[in-house]
Amino acid sequence: MTKVFIFSSLSLIFVGLFGVLTRKNIVKILIALNIIETGINMLLVAFGYIEGGITPILQSDLSIANLNKMVDPVPQALVLTSIVIGLGTTAFALSLAMRYKNTHNSVSIRAIDEEGVNI
């Protein structure tokens, strides 16, 4: 099961990387970035996953008895934080993209080409 997780998250990462490298549309690039991020988040969760594990919450004697079967809670906390960060970045980047559209009349990242010609 973990292997499937890791495999799928790696493929997500590479799909996203492909998107970032080949797309010219800024919105598409941002989407690709989000795909990478999802992949990495999945990877983190997969690292902490235990086959047949239980939720890492200490609530009853049963859960204390099965400490070894708990999945690792740290990666999940990390993932939560990184999701928040990713959200912030994406929102900010999208708002920049909107302004980019206004100033460049295009959402192609190539539109920067024309700049810097005159000094």
Added chain:
Amino acid sequence: MIELLFIPLIATLFLAIFIKNKKVTWPLFLAVNGYVLYKLYSIYGMWSLSNKFDIGYEILGAKLTLGVSNNPIGWYFAFFSALITFIISIFSLGFNQKSKENVSVIWMLIIFSNLGIFFAQDWVIFFMMWEVMGWTSFFAITNARDKALDGAKYYLALSLIGASLMLIAISLLGAYTGTFAITPSIFGLIQVINSSNKIGIVILLLFLTTFLIKSAAFPFYMWPQKVYAEGPEDYITFMSSVMIKYGIYPMAIFIVPVVGSIDLPKILNTGNILQYVIGYIGAISAVLGTLLAIFQTDMKKLFAYSSVSNMGYILLGFASMTIVGFEGSLFHVVNHMILKAAIFLTLAAVVFRTGESEMHKLGGLVYRMPLTFMTFLLGIIAAAGIPPLNGFGSKWMIIQALMSRKMVVFAIAMIFASTGAFMYLFRALASIFLGQLPDRYKDVKEVPLTMALPMLIMMVLMLLVGVVPGVVMKPLTSALKAVGYNVEVASLTVLEGSLKNATIDLKIVFYMFVAGVIISAIMYLFGNKSETVPQNDNYTGGEYPEEWGVDADRFNYSYAFYQPFKEMFDPLLEAISIDDFFASVGRNFEYMSNEVQALFKRGEGAVLLFSIGVLLLILGGLII
């Protein structure tokens, strides 16, 4: 000891504050130079003076202390530099009344670095002063004028390259000999080389290249003509006579002792390979400098190449590795300082009055500026090495030394260069001072007193050193003796040669010349009177140009003076045009600059290059 360095530094600060006020700066400049001269005079013989500074910086696991100390050869260089600088600064007093910019601040900083170089006790402080000289010269040459920028950039690039090489050399020297101090490092380096360690030779060659760059020897002979043509004339006088010797001083104290005492394969049982390398560099500089000087039209460029050729003589003296050659070289250093300063002062005077430095546009100034003419005349006689003046003695010693070591090729090169010197020296004289006076210079006057005085001093100096070489040779020989060379202190007028019966008494030579002058004066007085011919008579064959429908023009045949020679030597000069090479390096850098900038202008490449970088790292880290 330390005040010798501090006073110029403080003076720099004051000069910078009063930079707008010429009435303050130049007298102050003169006063400080006078002080330096006096101070140097007073520390003669006190070889134990030294100062050490602990700056708390650690390198190679040891605390670095910087030291300056009085040392004989350094004193010899510093004293005569200071003497010439003092005379030039009298000249500057008058010369700078018209000029808009004020070079005195930077110049003072250069004098500071100058003293630091000559009295450095270890390579680190030597290097520090050396670098200061590099960038200050840049500002002094441009002197805030755009037209001088190209030459100054060229000079700056060369001196920065030289300094980088020296930094590498010093680091290696420190690592392999365990010391940065100059004198112990000589013995250290000799040991490193004698234990057949290749790195020793590398260090030596790196140092040598640096010093060759500064002294404008063969592969780097282009910068003087670029720089001298554009810089402020009084500063250029200083540069051509004094600063160009900075490369010679470390050669004399470091390269010569090392090369003289290392075990290397010998050629023809006369000298080792490095000795011949230095010799060939000197010979090529001497010959090439002379050839190029012959073809110049700008008088400052002409004498720039003449400097190159004179540096060649000095290197040839070093290459002989005999004590006479060594003395001759060091003697020639001072001789060249004096005569080049004299010549450049006259050139500065001409530019001051006419604003022109192209020789074919000048002419006939002898009637308007007789004193300048006299100084120039004596200067070129000295430069050509004709006896009663000062250039003779040193050249004679160097040729003697070369012959005694059977380095015939070098001797021939030197004699060829000396003879060739007549061609360009006479040419300069004829073009600038003789011939027809162009109409636009009808009102040119002789220079004012402050500028005439240094020229007079220079004339006296040239004659004095020429007839009584002891005034230079005495301090020189006693300095060499103090360092540990096996020499006799020279007498006042007699020069010792290294061949049999080669001792020469310049007093007798002087009497002979005086006799010659008296005889010719008698012939002049009692012979036929000269007749002043209208200048048109010379070339219209008695016809009146007006009758032919043309105006009477004043011809002055001094453009392309030596065209046949030029055609003769052109293939050679084209073959060894180092200038093109350096220029193409510069151009290639600028071309690359444009190409790589394009990379940063594009928008989408960022992530791509990022990924490439990651790939590189992965390749490097995992696979290799």
Added chain:
Amino acid sequence: MNSIVFLVVIPLIAAFLSLFLESLNKATMYIVTLFNLIFSLAVLMSGNIPFNVAIGGYRAPFGINFVVTDITIYFLLLVNIAALISITMVKNIKEYQFYSFYFVLLAATNGMVLTGDMFNFYLFTELSTFAIAGLVAYKRDRLSTGAALKFLILSSTASLFSLASIGLIYKTLGTLNFADIAVKLSSLNQASFNLIVILFLSSMLVELKIFPFNLWVVKSYEGSITSVNMFTHGMLGTAGIYGAIRILLIVFPNMYKTNISTVLIILSFMTVLIGEVEALKEKNLVKVLAFSSMAQMGMFMFGLALGSFESIKGALYLVVSNYIAKMVMFIVTKQYSNAVDSKNYNDMKGLGRKYPLLAISFTIAALSLMGMPFFAGFWGKFSIVVSALATGKLASIGISLILIASVVEGVYYLRISHTFFSEKDVNNVNISRVYCLVPFVLAILILAIGIYPSYVEQVVFNIIDEIKNAPDKYINIILSLK
């Protein structure tokens, strides 16, 4: 010393408050920055260093901790001083966004320096790039929007890499604490170690402006206002340098046994070459500074990648020199370009005659960057050259190329200085003399360090000492906590 957290918390609170403060924002900015500076000074003076603060009372390997050691406190001071000098350049800015982003940047850079936890470091880095992107975009024109977006995309990609590396670290070592990682690292196999270091490095090299990762530099410098340039240089750059020192030298010192350090050497001298060569033809002064700061970081990285203590010392000297010199240059550039309303240095002719203090300061800074003796940069260059020549063939070739590049640097910088001093009528130009003072004082500082480096030497010695004795001076302090 639990109050060290205030260095991060107070700017963050101010970032929220700035939404409502409107005209008081500027005063708040000064107050908060001064607070941070004075607080870090107080910590330096208190004599409690080194100490460790466990946030929330969870002790070191389990919770997040803030560590203050010698390295930390010096870099903390550098960051906060840079902040103070930079905000003096802020004029007539009303928008709360600017102030808000600034406070976030201040918090993030302080946090980057203070933190002792890998993931926390990642968070602060992300936050600071986010803030810088916002600040770059502040001008709202074509250029700055494009630059900000480009920077944001690049740095997000990079930070995802570092997130992956953090995941790997957690998977293999089971810890995220710097000290704990350093201790457990020896049990790691070579391949996973390499992968972790590569992924993490590649994100960090973005901030360090090393060649294939630095395509954002020029545009974002060109597109933003001067104070933001100084933030990028003085705060983000310095914090990035701290990260490099802390993570490469203390957390991953094993890196020097692998080929990664060789690759780093190659990349860094490539950076120097490319940066200097590009600047040669550039006429826009701000872009020249951008290229030159790339080159300087390349030089720093070169010293770091060599890995001997001598070269690290040189690199630290370079950091100090570059830190002060670039600050001077940005201020001078701002004053001059405002005066003539152009960033082309050829239009700035004659300004050096009317305002010589600024031009002299610029020249001193330039000479220091060139590594001229009697200026701060020389000692760095000297140390690096000495140790590079002792290291090996590749390093020797690298240092030769760097020296050639520094010749190019000398040519373009002194040409600019010359332009300032050349003749032109500039009577209608006006610069307040007060602004000449800050760069001049900084330039005097450069000279002082160059002539008498003893004080800096002491600081550098402390830093090197901590790197040398990392187990005693850093790791045990954190792990042997009550």
